[in-house]
Amino acid sequence: MKLSRDIYLIGSGKLGFDWTHPADCNVYAVDTGEGLTLIDSGTGLSVDEMASNLAEHHCSMADVTHILLTHLHADHSGGAAEIARLTGAQVVLLDEAAPVLEAGDEAAIDLPQAKLAGFYPVDYNWTPCKAGIRLRDGEMFMIGRYSFSAMHTPGHSRYDTCYLMETANGRSVLFSGDTILYGGKISMLSTHDFSISALALSIERLAALEPEMLLPGHGQPALSRAAEHIRTASRIFGTLGIPPTIG
Ligand SMILES: [Zn+2]
Numbered sequence: 001m002k003l004s005r006d007i008y009l010i011g012s013g014k015l016g017f018d019w020t021h022p023a024d025c026n027v028y029a030v031d032t033g034e035g036l037t038l039i040d041s042g043t044g045l046s047v048d049e050m051a052s053n054l055a056e057h058h059c060s061m062a063d064v065t066h067i068l069l070t071h072l073h074a075d076h077s078g079g080a081a082e083i084a085r086l087t088g089a090q091v092v093l094l095d096e097a098a099p100v101l102e103a104g105d106e107a108a109i110d111l112p113q114a115k116l117a118g119f120y121p122v123d124y125n126w127t128p129c130k131a132g133i134r135l136r137d138g139e140m141f142m143i144g145r146y147s148f149s150a151m152h153t154p155g156h157s158r159y160d161t162c163y164l165m166e167t168a169n170g171r172s173v174l175f176s177g178d179t180i181l182y183g184g185k186i187s188m189l190s191t192h193d194f195s196i197s198a199l200a201l202s203i204e205r206l207a208a209l210e211p212e213m214l215l216p217g218h219g220q221p222a223l224s225r226a227a228e229h230i231r232t233a234s235r236i237f238g239t240l241g242i243p244p245t246i247g
Pocket of ligand 1: 071073156157178187
């Protein structure tokens with residue numbers, strides 16, 4: 001699904017477009033001019049489908065050079081190992097999250113509880129994966145014609161990271177993972193590392209940005225006026241309330 005000149009949605013589960021594996025997050029592909037960069041990887045249970053979705057746009061999974069992870073929950077990071085194995089792509093994530101990914105520490109991402117709750121098949125395993133590029137909060141980097149900056153935005157989980165991507169003409173896109181979703185919704189979980197107060201601070205920080213597009217980890221994207229969605233949640237937190245949650 002083409003969202004803009006260089007951005008495609010190639011995977012999305014039940015909390016989105018119900019298109020690839022039901023548990024998949026939204027998986028985006030950016031044509032950077034020097035290959036493809038994925039934002040998140042899905043569960044890993046529909047890599048072939050995502051490759052077919054890319055092929056419809058005359059793009060190939062083999063051209064993936066980077067996989068940016070917004071956080072470690074298996075619906076976002078579970079496909080990273082397989083896609084990196086197939087393509088040689090570098091996995092990019094927050095420095096502090098790297099040891100957890102490399103160890104495949106399922107307890108650290110509450111995967112046993114999520115399996116019991118029926119979010120994943122009982123025989124699902126989180127495959128450990130080498131961290132290629134480890135980022136600090138605020139770090140900027142270029143991939144092809146795009147610049148990205150990483151923001152550590154904890155709350156939904158400990159290592160959530162949003163990526164602000166800027167084009168040469170000054171337009172920006174926020175890949176927001178599960179930190180902030182369409183309509184100012186959040187994703188509240190009873191997991192060990194969810195923190196509503198940390199999430200409120202993270203969203204306050206994001207509310208200072210002026211992105212044009214909001215491409216979240218679940219649900220529908222906002223292709224314009226993205227900042228309004230962030231500020232809706234920020235306003236609710238400002239009245240000591242809690243924004244509505246998805247799913
Ligand atoms: Zn999540």
